[in-house]
Amino acid sequence: MEERRNIPRYLCTDDFSDSEVSINNRKYQLISTNFNRNGIALYSNERLPEISSCLISFTFRHEEGNIELSDIPCKIKHRHETEVGCQYGIQFLTEAESEDSRAKLLTLVEAFLAAATNNEDRYGLE
Amino acid sequence: MSTELDEKQVFVDELEIGMFVTRLDRPWEETEFLLQGFLIETPEDLEALASQCRYVFIERKSRIVKSPPIFGKVERRKQKLGLFARAKKALKKKTASTQSAHLASTAQPQSAPQNKVTYINKVTVDKEFNSAKQSYTYAKLTAKNIMEGIRIGRTIDINECRKAVDQIVDSIIRNSNALVWLSKLKSKDEYTAEHAINVCILSVAFARYLGFEEKEIRKVGLCGLLHDVGKAKIPDEILLKEGRFTDDEFELMKSHSLLGRDLLMTMPDIDLIAIDVAYCHHERPDESGYPRGLKRHQIPYYAMLIAITDAYDAITSSRCYDDGRSSMEALDIIYKNRGRQFDEELALEFIKCIGVYPPGSIVEMTNGEVGIVIATNPEVKLRPRLVIVLDENKNKCHQKVVNLLNNPVDSSGNLYNISSELPNGKFGVDIRQYLKKGLKLSK
Numbered sequence A: 001m002e003e004r005r006n007i008p009r010y011l012c013t014d015d016f017s018d019s020e021v022s023i024n025n026r027k028y029q030l031i032s033t034n035f036n037r038n039g040i041a042l043y044s045n046e047r048l049p050e051i052s053s054c055l056i057s058f059t060f061r062h063e064e065g066n067i068e069l070s071d072i073p074c075k076i077k078h079r080h081e082t083e084v085g086c087q088y089g090i091q092f093l094t095e096a097e098s099e100d101s102r103a104k105l106l107t108l109v110e111a112f113l114a115a116a117t118n119n120e121d122r123y124g125l126e
Numbered sequence B: 001m002s003t004e005l006d007e008k009q010v011f012v013d014e015l016e017i018g019m020f021v022t023r024l025d026r027p028w029e030e031t032e033f034l035l036q037g038f039l040i041e042t043p044e045d046l047e048a049l050a051s052q053c054r055y056v057f058i059e060r061k062s063r064i065v066k067s068p069p070i071f072g073k074v075e076r077r078k079q080k081l082g083l084f085a086r087a088k089k090a091l092k093k094k095t096a097s098t099q100s101a102h103l104a105s106t107a108q109p110q111s112a113p114q115n116k117v118t119y120i121n122k123v124t125v126d127k128e129f130n131s132a133k134q135s136y137t138y139a140k141l142t143a144k145n146i147m148e149g150i151r152i153g154r155t156i157d158i159n160e161c162r163k164a165v166d167q168i169v170d171s172i173i174r175n176s177n178a179l180v181w182l183s184k185l186k187s188k189d190e191y192t193a194e195h196a197i198n199v200c201i202l203s204v205a206f207a208r209y210l211g212f213e214e215k216e217i218r219k220v221g222l223c224g225l226l227h228d229v230g231k232a233k234i235p236d237e238i239l240l241k242e243g244r245f246t247d248d249e250f251e252l253m254k255s256h257s258l259l260g261r262d263l264l265m266t267m268p269d270i271d272l273i274a275i276d277v278a279y280c281h282h283e284r285p286d287e288s289g290y291p292r293g294l295k296r297h298q299i300p301y302y303a304m305l306i307a308i309t310d311a312y313d314a315i316t317s318s319r320c321y322d323d324g325r326s327s328m329e330a331l332d333i334i335y336k337n338r339g340r341q342f343d344e345e346l347a348l349e350f351i352k353c354i355g356v357y358p359p360g361s362i363v364e365m366t367n368g369e370v371g372i373v374i375a376t377n378p379e380v381k382l383r384p385r386l387v388i389v390l391d392e393n394k395n396k397c398h399q400k401v402v403n404l405l406n407n408p409v410d411s412s413g414n415l416y417n418i419s420s421e422l423p424n425g426k427f428g429v430d431i432r433q434y435l436k437k438g439l440k441l442s443k
Helices: A101-116 B043-052 B083-091 B096-106 B125-151 B158-174 B176-182 B188-210 B214-226 B229-233 B247-254 B256-265 B272-280 B301-316 B327-336 B344-354 B431-437
Strands: A019-023 A026-036 A039-044 A053-060 A067-082 A085-092 B002-011 B020-024 B055-065 B362-365 B370-375 B385-390 B396-403 B418-422
Touching: A019 A039, A026 A101, A026 B327, A039 B327, A053 A085, A067 A101, A067 B301, A085 A101, B125 B158, B125 B176, B125 B188, B125 B214, B125 B229, B125 B370, B158 B176, B158 B188, B158 B214, B176 B188, B176 B370, B188 B214, B188 B301, B188 B344, B214 B272, B214 B301, B229 B256, B247 B256, B256 B272, B272 B301, B301 B327, B301 B344, B327 B344
Parallel strands: none
Antiparallel strands: A019 A026, A019 A053, A026 A039, A039 A085, A053 A067, A067 A085, B002 B055, B020 B055, B362 B370, B362 B418, B370 B385, B385 B396
């Protein structure tokens, strides 16, 4: 399997809401699993339609104020659909180098998650 | 969307042994039946129905519906978590001597054990490895025989299943690392049989970690081995399909839990909890599971346990249509779904049991070298024992075993540390190949 990412996949903390995926005006609620500025990994019991583009909305709760991102244009890059559940690897279609405010917010969320990450105890169980 | 039974209304005088009753003409609570849904097995069952109902609904076939079925009151459900309850009812008809033996084999805990058994590794992983390989090979053969046998109409040899499970349990009790290591050997061509064994291995290792008594560990192992037995009834064209399933094919795949229940119910000597697990291992605490969309308290404890090991192995396995994910990705999913898709307490315990770098993981060190984890150190899970197989330039090197617990240093004098987990196959490191050619397991 090819390594697809250079930036770490951060575990979405409990401050990260579920993601609302919008496809052809129909909305699906998926569990946000991993995140970085380039994309998000989602999980669901239900399959998404076989369409590669979608819009994603989610909220990151933070003491300095919630970060709400709505209808980010995305591409469904990867699907792993099994009878135990469905995983989706979704790429944000924002221009990181541009003045796109959403790209900046995505980077900010990544920074918060990075700060919250404890490599010695990823799940806070030790 | 969930799968529900398609029902047919039948007057009680038309009922026959072998029919599955899904609903009565009155609330279950108003009858003496302990289960909300059961197979008519004896004339006494027919009499009981005739005396209490005018008509009932029986299962015809499965179909897809939007809403989950409605269940009875919470208070009664504790006694009706599955076939266990029916077994107890059946016991009333038996003699006292057979009763006690039967109860012992069907009673199932509904939570983690109160008095935990502490297990210690009695032998080292390298000493256990050959025996574990034999157990794995035997279990794989058994799993393949089960699946192939069902397809040609043979009944499942439960004694063969128990023998395979016993070998796995014995090995894991001696040393839990060796077989967990072997469960990492995955071939996409033999997914179904290997998945059955891997879920058995992971479930046994998990039950050992939770401190179950040995007899309960053996039950959990049998449940793991047989949880997906219904897939033997799914055509190969679907099981081995490389592309995306159509909606109909996906629903057919999901019908394996019903098919598994039906298959196991034909076996006279089966542990009843194995039937419950085959039927309920895709039920979820947030009621989004299938086939019945049960509530958390309605799902048997062992089914919730197997649901986690099942998901972990499915996510980390390659299939004909996709590559497997790393252990950490699977644990992330289990963690994020705790309390919703998976029982919260069991999910957290499983993550602790598996650890960040389970045996068989491929890891990159901070100096660029690549190693394969041989065994975890329970006290410090981030510092396992591993064998280095690639040097810092990712070239094959003379294999050397390092135990990170001892804070060893590399050739430059720097402390060895793991940087990240790699998926199998990365930098040409395929653990199957290493096992075939020989992997150094001790100094």
